[in-house]
Amino acid sequence: MATKQKTKSLKSKGADLANTFFQLEVLNGKQISDAKFPAFGAKIGEVGYPTLTPTELEVFQLNIGKLCNQTCTHCHVDAGPDRKEENMDKATLEKCLKVIAAVPSIHTVDITGGAPEMNAHFRWFVEECTKLGKKVINRCNLTIIVANKKYNDLPQFFKKHKVHLISSLPYFSEGKTDSQRGDGVFQASIKALQMLNEAGYGKNDPDLVLDLVYNPNGAFLPDDQASLQSLFKRKLSTKFDISFNSLFAITNLPIARFLDYLLQSGNYEEYMEKLVNAFNPMTVESLMCRNTISVSWEGYLHDCDFNQMLDLKVATSGNRHLDDFDLEALKNRKIVVNQHCYGCTAGAGSSCGGEIT
Helix, strand or coil: CCCECCCCCHHHHCCHHHCHHHHHHHHCCCECECCCCCCHHHHHHHCCCCCCCCCCCCEEEEECECECCCCCCCCCCCCECCCCCCECCHHHHHHHHHHHHHCCCCCEEEEECCCHHHCCCHHHHHHHHHHCCCEEEEEECCCHHHHCHHHCCHHHHHHHCCCEEEEECCCCCHHHHHHHHCECHHHHHHHHHHHHHHCCCCCCCCCCCEEEEECCCCCCCCCCHHHHHHHHHHHHHHHHCCCCCCEEECCCCCCHHHHHHHHHCCCHHHHHHHHHHCECHHHHHHCHHHCEEEECCCCEEECCHHHHHCCCECECCCCCEHHHCCHHHHHCCECCCCHHHHHHHECCCCECCECCC
């Protein structure tokens, strides 16, 4: 089931915002907009965190590549069908496995993209992680399952390896979903969810967890996660007989294509004000960057996936790549922050697992 894309990646358009340094210049009031907001580092310092430090490393997250069958308007990865070169090779994945096996505190391997399933080594990597006894999370855009016959068996593959699925579905209506993710995405997503339900996902089996992700379709913060979950469950069940486990409400961070949208629509300054004004000090203690390492397709280490997309590597000397992985140095590092971090601390907070507080 094909979907018609609405846009191209910033990279393929040769846009200034394809440059991560340029994005950081915008966020710090040095390009396009001269609006300046309180430095995030100073803000968390005011509430008792002069530096943000890690806790125990529990989650090993890797962006397996930027290749995707969709080109969503809000994508902070700037992924798309044209990002064919930026995919993790098997040698780098083998290095990931060595780290995962060597660090006992890592209990979860979180695989994201792009569409992770389009990486040629995806299935092999999932199998190897499960052999190590690790929980595997796969961040699936749903439409990949029905995009091509070679992916139609993914529900059974996921079931065999008890992969925890976290899948994007902007809304329970066709108009809002397709406006964010491309024409035809909603119907393809519904078909994929039905296939996953048929495989046992989203039912009563604790080993077959299917969670959905809601991203606001505009320059505003998500509504209360519990209320959204109740609404999504009712609407998807009534209209399509679809069930799922939990819904995660995630704030859109001003990075890549969402930053481009904010600037093009004239909403950038207002949105940043919303994030800053909604800063919640109670979220800082549980930020995902504290127990996670994020690995790029090239093998570089970052504090989180958002930092990765801004090319903000971990703040350690000589320990910024899998080749030089040093657990002790990572434990003693200071987490790199910048203005986009307001997105994770606004309101109830936002992480790869939804609300924090």
